[in-house]
Amino acid sequence: MDQQEYAVGATRVAAGRPDGRAGGAGRGTADAVLAVRAAVRAEAADPTGAVPGTTPADGDDARSADAVHDAVHDGGALSPDPGLLRLAHWFAAATPGTADDLCAASFGLYPARHLGAPAEPADPDVSWWHGPTAHGLASARTREARGESGLRRARRDSAALPVVRSGAKPGGPGRHRKPERNRATPEAAATVRPPSAPVARDRSGEGSPTVESSATESSAVESSAVESSAVELPVAELPAAERRIAARLLLAHPLVTASGPHADGFPLIRRHRDWLAERFDTLLGYRLEVGPWHARLCKAGLGPGAGRRLEHPATGAPFTPGGYAQLALALALLVDAPEQLEYRRLLDAMRAAVPEPAADPADLDMALATLAGWQVLGDPSADPADDTRVLTVDRELARAVPAGPPALADDAADLIRRAAEAEPATAVRRLLAETPAVLVADLPEDRRAWLHEHRLSGPAALAEFLGLEAELRAEGVALLDPAAELTDLALPGAGTLAQAALLLVERLVEEVRPLPGEPVDGDVPIADALIDGVLGDIADEYGLPARYLSDRTALRRDSLDLLHRLGLITPTPQPKRPPTWHLRPPAARFAPAPDLQPAPGSGRHSRPAPLVPSPPGPRTGQRA
Incomplete structure (x- = not known):
């Protein structure tokens, strides 16, 4: 239907x-x-x-x-x-x-859910596993200080620190040391971009002052969205900017009221309701109803x-x-x-x-x-x-x-099936607009064929409509939001859980990422012992708040749940046993740039050293 x-x-x-x-x-x-x-x-x-x-x-x-x-x-x-x-x-x-x-x-x-921090442009046929990463942008923060609920590296004797490996900051100790935050240049600070719609932030900060501060700043952005657009943008660009703000707001909050927390954006929705209704119906098959006191974007199910x-x-x-x-x-x-x-x-x-x-x-x-x-x-x-x-x-x-x-x-x-029914073009565009990444391997044959045929035009139309950036890779497509606003979950994000999950995924990718030429069928399995070991290393290096210090099982459960909801890992159910976990290709965008010739590690789950054939020696009975 x-x-x-x-x-x-x-x-x-x-x-x-x-x-x-x-x-x-x-x-x-x-x-x-x-x-x-x-x-x-x-x-x-x-x-x-x-x-x-x-x-x-x-x-x-x-x-x-x-x-x-x-x-x-x-x-x-x-x-x-x-x-x-x-x-x-x-x-x-x-x-x-x-x-x-x-x-x-x-x-x-x-709400919609998108990744941020776009990587450097690359050939669309390059794999996420081996292409450019967003590690430098995603991880740009200092390790020496943190907010009340964030992680910070424990102080240690420099002689006890591990040696530098591929992906670590050159000249700095620590296998997983990431670059420090680059100071904004005056040119970057002076760059003006259209304001975007405010949305709910990640709640993984556990009620910390850091998260409250972010919520306060978001509220301030909401209250001045219309005024800032009128001040910063030329008059000719105002309608396009207002439509984009309204579209992003509806995609993040499908029910907006004239007296609710997003009331500042409601006049924009009413002003451009005809254009928005036409675009949502054409691109996504969503129905938009706008009355005097509320606006409702009727989204479809996800299956x-x-x-x-x-x-x-x-x-x-x-x-x-x-x-x-x-x-x-x-x-x-x-x-x-x-x-x-x-x-x-x-x-x-x-x-x-x-x-x-x-x-x-x-x-x-x-x-x-x-x-x-x-x-x-x-x-x-x-x-x-x-x-x-x-x-x-x-x-x-x-x-x-x-x-x-x-x-x-x-x-x-039957209701779940009916709600997700749509023609291939509409179904794929819905996934692009609502989910962090769309992998070709997850699509049925008809939707896969449409995405292959419209690989450039399909994501580009949505990116223009919603103010997103398309990232094309061999495994699929992701629409990214560099402002990290059009998402209910943020990675990187504030709080212990988001920071621990980011550290976990980047270290797991470093350990199990396939090398070029290695056969890989989409996802890569992760050993349970490796997950526990990496989380233990994170706890030792950074320390944990009381909630997770006394309950490492909760840290594992919550970290894996956050990464799963972001589409970076996926479980494989097993009868009478806990599920096994697999890394998905988009997870590699949060890890350091790959080392195509990594040094073999000494750990239990490290990659073994390559076998180098010995030079042929003299044959038996032959004089040396």
Whole structure:
């Protein structure tokens, strides 16, 4: 099914279609679905057909369906939407990975994810394993100092440091020593570039002052995006810069409101909504809806195994299947709820709709906090522990959240498949726009053929639209964001986890990267002992915060998870055993430049010394 028809079906089936209400709940004209439901309930209450409390003549007067709906629902039971209630059951029965895929397919609220720090230009037929790297740019930071949550090298006697190997800074000790930060030249400082849309930063900084400072700077950039573009750019370039800002903002945040954290970009979206709608539909098959109070980019699913998980907006904890189920269940009730809703009444309705099993309080808190972050729910009460507090419901935003129609699918797997269906051109462009890198080996034959035929023009069109840079290599294509803004995960990034993951991937590449001429079938396996050994070396050289110092297993788990989500490593499941890990070709862009003739190491997992044939000696019986 075409993605546009699919998304339109979501609005019609799952939540009813808004027909011109000016903003959120109770802000304007009638909603057809609510009017029909209210009329049915009113007729059941009064066989004469008049709304309770009015005369037949009064019932004929023009009246807002929202007002009718609130009057009928005042103190009554909430009615869940059947499609979203069905989706909640699918979430509850899903495994964690399937639940993430189902979330991307049904809501489509995931942000784009791109790598930064482009490497030097190279021949497109060069492999990532052997081509130029972004190591100097990606790793440009000093080792002697750090923020509160960053890594720093432990001080040691210079005589105890290892010898310099390929890729290390010339003349400096340390096998993995990286170049220091280059000071910006006056010419570079004076260079003016169009401002780009602010997006969410990596949360791997664990609430450190460094991350808070970055968030403050990002907020300052958001508040001055429009003004800075007007000051720095010539008048003739303003429309193109504004469109790019708006497009990047929507790709990073598919739901933007006029009063939310990205309200400064909302006027740009409204100003260029026709152009943006046409470009998103042509390039990606996404439908853009822009109203007076919100803009919604309806993204497609990413398919099995490629879903993006939701996280708690305050703690960053990943959603569980139970959390997704509570989110869908709450939405099923809120799309048709009164504008002012008691918190206790919402909980009672959720328990009545799905009585078993009882909801985990952590899952419920995760779901309600996410709805509050999307501005579907507002809480004017000053005491969050008060069960009698009244929630403000924005029904229009609640109806804008679903992007995939659960009523059209047979089960969760069918919904995930339907959401990712598209013609080869659209499917490949979606992967380029949403994922860090697209590898030819991962594509079906028809999509692989399209990418081969449009290897230059396809990525170039998206790069121009979104302000990205295309990096073509023998294994595939990556659209890079040098500003490191159009991504929810940053590498390099602030915080212990991001820095440890960067050190881990660059050292793993140095150990197992194939040499030119060596047979390699895409990914390269990594021994578990090598991962543990490298993480141990990082801990010894840099020290770790208390969280990871006492739990090395958590460091391994979190580092591998971050690299996996960035597409730099991939697991291979094994029955009754933990998965084995493989390095992916794009990981090599974060390592030092390859040494084509490396010296053999002495470690257990080091590359063995090449066998050099000895010169032929005299034959037996022959005089020397």
